[in-house]
Amino acid sequence: MSSRDTPCRLEIGERLIHLSNDRVTVTFDVERGCVSLAGLDSHTSYLSRGHIQIEADGITYDSRKMVLKSVNSIDFRGKRGSGKAMVLRLEDTDRNVEVHVRVGVTKGQYGFSIMTQLKNRSEEEMRIRTIVPLAVDVTNESRLFTGRSADEVRYFRNGFHSWELTQARRVEPGENLSHDFTVIHNTRTSASIVLGFVTMTSALCTISLTGSEGDAERLSRVAAVCAMESVPLTPKASLMSEELLVLAGDNPHALLSEYVEVTADRMRAVPWKHVPTGWCSWYFYYTMPDEVEVLENVRFLSERFPQVEWIQLDDGYQQAVGDWEHNERFAKGLAALVEQVKKYGFKAGVWTAPFIASQHSEVFKSHPEWFIRDSSGQPIEVGQNPLWLGAYYALDLTNPDVVDFVKSLFSGLRDCGFEYFKIDFLYHATQAGIRHDPTKTGAQALRIGLQAVREAVGDALILGCGAPLGPSIGMANVMRIGTDIGTNWRYDWGGGVYACAINTMTRAPLHRKWWINDPDCILVRQDDNDLTLDEVRLWLTIVALSGGSIIMSDRMMEVSEERLRLVDRLLPPYGRGAVAIDAFTNEEPRVFALKIDVAHGGWAVVAVVNLSERDVDVSFTLDSVGLSEPVPHHVFEFWTETYEGTFEGAVQVRGISPHTCRLFAIRPETETPSLLSTSMHFTQGAVEIRECVWDSQKNELAMTLARDCRHNERVFIVFSPRWKPREALVGGDTAGMKCVAPEVIAIEGRFRDGQEIVVKFERKE
Numbered sequence: 151m152s153s154r155d156t157p158c159r160l161e162i163g164e165r166l167i168h169l170s171n172d173r174v175t176v177t178f179d180v181e182r183g184c185v186s187l188a189g190l191d192s193h194t195s196y197l198s199r200g201h202i203q204i205e206a207d208g209i210t211y212d213s214r215k216m217v218l219k220s221v222n223s224i225d226f227r228g229k230r231g232s233g234k235a236m237v238l239r240l241e242d243t244d245r246n247v248e249v250h251v252r253v254g255v256t257k258g259q260y261g262f263s264i265m266t267q268l269k270n271r272s273e274e275e276m277r278i279r280t281i282v283p284l285a286v287d288v289t290n291e292s293r294l295f296t297g298r299s300a301d302e303v304r305y306f307r308n309g310f311h312s313w314e315l316t317q318a319r320r321v322e323p324g325e326n327l328s329h330d331f332t333v334i335h336n337t338r339t340s341a342s343i344v345l346g347f348v349t350m351t352s353a354l355c356t357i358s359l360t361g362s363e364g365d366a367e368r369l370s371r372v373a374a375v376c377a378m379e380s381v382p383l384t385p386k387a388s389l390m391s392e393e394l395l396v397l398a399g400d401n402p403h404a405l406l407s408e409y410v411e412v413t414a415d416r417m418r419a420v421p422w423k424h425v426p427t428g429w430c431s432w433y434f435y436y437t438m439p440d441e442v443e444v445l446e447n448v449r450f451l452s453e454r455f456p457q458v459e460w461i462q463l464d465d466g467y468q469q470a471v472g473d474w475e476h477n478e479r480f481a482k483g484l485a486a487l488v489e490q491v492k493k494y495g496f497k498a499g500v501w502t503a504p505f506i507a508s509q510h511s512e513v514f515k516s517h518p519e520w521f522i523r524d525s526s527g528q529p530i531e532v533g534q535n536p537l538w539l540g541a542y543y544a545l546d547l548t549n550p551d552v553v554d555f556v557k558s559l560f561s562g563l564r565d566c567g568f569e570y571f572k573i574d575f576l577y578h579a580t581q582a583g584i585r586h587d588p589t590k591t592g593a594q595a596l597r598i599g600l601q602a603v604r605e606a607v608g609d610a611l612i613l614g615c616g617a618p619l620g621p622s623i624g625m626a627n628v629m630r631i632g633t634d635i636g637t638n639w640r641y642d643w644g645g646g647v648y649a650c651a652i653n654t655m656t657r658a659p660l661h662r663k664w665w666i667n668d669p670d671c672i673l674v675r676q677d678d679n680d681l682t683l684d685e686v687r688l689w690l691t692i693v694a695l696s697g698g699s700i701i702m703s704d705r706m707m708e709v710s711e712e713r714l715r716l717v718d719r720l721l722p723p724y725g726r727g728a729v730a731i732d733a734f735t736n737e738e739p740r741v742f743a744l745k746i747d748v749a750h751g752g753w754a755v756v757a758v759v760n761l762s763e764r765d766v767d768v769s770f771t772l773d774s775v776g777l778s779e780p781v782p783h784h785v786f787e788f789w790t791e792t793y794e795g796t797f798e799g800a801v802q803v804r805g806i807s808p809h810t811c812r813l814f815a816i817r818p819e820t821e822t823p824s825l826l827s828t829s830m831h832f833t834q835g836a837v838e839i840r841e842c843v844w845d846s847q848k849n850e851l852a853m854t855l856a857r858d859c860r861h862n863e864r865v866f867i868v869f870s871p872r873w874k875p876r877e878a879l880v881g882g883d884t885a886g887m888k889c890v891a892p893e894v895i896a897i898e899g900r901f902r903d904g905q906e907i908v909v910k911f912e913r914k915e
Contacts, residue, residue, distance in 0.1 A: 158234035158255055160223045167221060169236050169262070171255040174398075176262045178238060178253070183213040185253065185284070187262060187398060196343065196398035199292035202240075202251055202266050203282040203373075206383075211247055211268075216240040224252075229415050231257045246272040251283075259408070261397035263348065269388040278378040281353075281391040284345070285373035295398050296336045296343055300368035305359050306333040306406075306656070306734055311577040311618050313633040315649055316656045317737045321361040321369050330620040331409060332357040334372070335402050335734040342402035342734070345374050346409045348416040349393045350620030353377055354580060354593050379582065379591045402734045406659050414663045417623035422611055422666045425723040426570070426628060426699045428460030428496070433635065433671050433703035437466035437537045440479035441487055443705075450706045452494040454714060457721060460570050461491045462499035462701070471538050472507025472514055474559055488567035499570025499611070500563055504556055505579040505599050506532065508542045513555070520555070522546045522583035532578045544578040547599035548587035556599060560606035569610045573603060576617040593621045600625035613668060619660075628666040628699060631657040635670040635689070637679045639809060647681065647689045647809075648761055654696050655730035655739045655759075662727065667698035672720070674713040675704040686716065687789055688811040691757045694720045694832045695744050697727035715861065724833050728757070731774050740768050745776035746833055750842035751825070753777075753817040755833055760806040769802040772816070779818045784868050786827040788813040788834060791864065793826070793891035823851050823869035823911055826894060830863045830901075839865075849873075853907045864896045865907060872914050879908045 157172040167178040170190065177186045179199075187196040202213040220239045226232065235254035241247075248269040255262050266283045270276050288294055296303055304318045310329045318335070319326065331346025347355040353376035360371035376391045383389050395412055397405045413419075429451055431439040448461055467484070468474045476484050488498040507514040507521075514521070514529070521529035521543045529543045545552050560571065579599050580592030590598070596618065603612060604625060614626035622629065632653030634645040654669040661667040672693055673679065674686055681689075693700060700723050706714075728744035738761040746753050754775040758768050772783055782796040789812070796819060803812060815827045815834040822844045827834040835842070840856040851867065869875070871893060878885045880899045887895045887909075897907060 157257055158225075158232065160234060160236055162221055167236065169234065169253060169255055171233065171257055171259065173258065173260045174255065174262070176253055176255060178236070180218050183216055183218075183240070185264070187396065194295070195293060196295040197286055197293070197396070200284045200286045202249065203285055204247075204249065204266070204268055205279040206268075206276045211242055211249065213240055213249070213251070216242050216249065226254070230412060233257060246270075259397070260399045260405070261344075261395065263393055263395045265393040266391040267388055268383070270383045270385055273385050275385065276383040277380040278383055278389055279380055281376045281378055281389070282373050283376070283391045283394045284396065285371065287371050288369050294334065294343060294369070294372065296334045296341045297339070298367045298369040300361070300365040302336050302338045303369055304335050304337060304734060306335070308332065308619070309653075312614070312616050312630040313644070315633075315644070316653050318734050319737060321359055323361045323363050323368075326359040326361060328357045328359075329618075330355055332359070333402050333406055333734055334359070337735050340400045340402070342399060342405055344395070344397040344402070344405040344409045345372065346395055346413065347374070347376075347392045347620060348395045348409070348413040350417065350593065350623065351392075351597055352390070352594055353392055353591055354618065355392055355620060377591070381589055381591060403659075403729060403731075410659050410663045413623065417664075419623050419664045420625070420627055421662050421664070422627040425666055425697065425725050426460055426611070426668075426701065427458040427721060427723065428462060428499070428701050429458065429706065430462040430464055430671055430701050430703045431466070432464035432501075433637070433673055434705045435466065438479075439463065439466045441482060444487065445490055447706050448491055448494050448496065452496070454706070455702075455717070455721070456495060458702075459497055460499050460701070461496045462501065462570060462572060463487070464501040464572070465537075467500075470508050470511040471503055471542060472511030474502060474563075484563070484568075485566040492567065497569050498567060499572060499613075500568045501572045501574060502559070502563075503575040504559060504573055504603065505545050505547060506542045506575050507545065508535075508538045509540045510538070514543060517551075520545055520549055520552050522581050522585060524583060527584075530581060530583045532581050544581045545599075546585050547579055547595040547602075548585045548590045553598060553602045556602040557606045560603050564607050564610065570613065571603065571607055571610060572613040572615055574615040576600075576614060576622070580618060593618070596621050597625070614665075615668075619664075623664050626665050628668050629660070629664065630668045630670060631660065631698075632670055635673060637673055637675075637681055639681065639685055647685055651689065651692050651759065651761060652738060654692050654698070655742050656733050658696055658727045658730060658742075661697055662725075667696055667727065668701075669693045669696050669698045671701045671703035672717065673704055674702075674716050675709050676713050677708065682809065684807075684810045688759060688809065690716055690720060691811050691813050691832065692742060692759070694724070695728035695742050695755065695757055697723060697725050697744075718860070719830065719832050722837060724836060728755075731770060738762060740766070741770045741775070743775035744833075746836045748836050750839065751817070751835070753815055753835070756814045756816055757811050758803045758806060758814070759811040760808055763808050765808070766806050767802070767804050768806060769800055771800045772797070775816065777816060777818065782819045784817045784819060784826055786815045786834070786866065788815065788827065788832060791827075791829060791866070791890070793866075793868075793894045819870075821870065822846070823867055823873055823875075823909065825851075825853065826866040826868040828863065828865045830857060830859065849911045849913065851909045851911070855901045855905045855907065856903060857901070858903050859901045862898050862900050864898045866890065866894060866896050867909055868894050869911065873911045874914055875909055876912050877910045881905045
């Protein structure tokens, strides 16, 4: 590809080497051994004096102390456009190692990618602890676009696995760690930098931010680290880091979205084709389900929620964790259970924790050599679970016998008829220790295990849980992105609505790109539930707006019809996910916004959430939730069916009580009467209304319904003072109209799919 075909170019000078696209310039300083990123005009410096470091055998190899031997360029074209890379060949002074640094820019991208290859040119084996493809010591000379202030700078901390809390945080003195990626954001200027690994198959990756004691100059170092776990590197062999992407700008949401999309492409993500809905046994039966109870729930669901798809059997059906044969509570066997589930019109799913085994399991007692070991050769205890009556241990997935065991397990479950596989506690596969194959890292061991599962189940659905996120991309179709929910606001061990709500909002950008997000189950039961109705509604609201899986987990036969109607309002899932517009500013996000665009209109559905212990006031601009029309906007609250009036430019919400939320439909004001909201579905018109048309000749608003209702529901219409509603028809029959606010009417009925609602208006003189 010639330079005429691409805006990317390479300029090689004696002291400086410039690699540019149509947005930025990456400069390598030959004398200093450092990389900088700036805007094309050079007036905006995003980062300066970044360097490469490798730790091996107690020796640190640093690009700042190495000599540049050569530069090569590569033109490339991929799904995301054309680009150019420069490959820098660096050599240390004693010539024991050679380091190749590949820096790439892509057309239209505000940043660059970088990866590092280490070649062992010595005659002795080396052990590599870490490869750092980019580190910046933040000083007055080595600057970051975001600044350093403790008061202004936040970093987005992504947890290691599904259950770890993910949120914006202040940079504290000492090490601050984010896994896979981070967003460094200045809350005053909006200056933002994303650093994230776009490949994560061979190493567990972190972004480390070091904080000093001072407030004004708190952020002192940023390093992107690939943990190589002291794997041996033989003479003449080479070892590659993962690829890091660095993006900079003033819109952190757009930057993170770009990173997530690039990673999805590089890791070959496999999101499931649609959002799962169904029921899971865990949150009522825990480790004591039985086939009679499971089928009682199935029968009930077939009558009350026949539109859901999956019945997932969770922990408790097996002999022990590690011994996956059915126990006496499932005496007829798993295949018979699956057959019954299918007879009721559902598909069957099953839980396993395939990479661990309890101390009581036969597999642990019979094959201690199958487990990750300590220096004395003993299996390493990786956890205690009182529900399993003791300790459990991590299988060594680099052992071919273990891989055969995993494949046999899942082939057998697939033969039983299961089509959905929830695989749990996956992060233990990365446990540090002695493995059968010492050349494999924890990330590689995990991928070996995940590949074994995939080969055994074919194209069935895999739901990852307790999983390291990065290495699971391309393997899991659905991913739990938060901790366990339970019937409590906040458990001492970290679970509950509070933590689940935060992660569901902060990890929303991953949805439909890396996989389908699984927020965890919805629990609506009125008994044996420590959650208030407000807390239940808050959790349902966040799950619904996230666009992720909707899985029930109550003993459904005991749930009151009033509570079941809460579930009705979530189904079917809308699919598209909301954005927490303050996710890079607040540890507890407060505004979760979903832009709706359908044939009959565009509006925003916005949850304003208070996860704190005090009343709060919240305001947000209409532009920030995707509404750019310079007109007043109607605001309607879904759960209380309250018209809040019109707002221009911004919405202010006063006095939100602790542990509550408000769910608003926000629509632009129109000259003619229009749909305002419905009581049927949380989108308030996107799913339950198929068409909505104003007839200017007849002065009629006509809507076609798209669902059957079990109970009376309401449709809300708003109009300006120049209009007067004259008559309402539902399916051709006259229906009542109730004025619920000035210029707002409600039409109530037990509506049917395909039914038409027509409201006739007359213009006031």
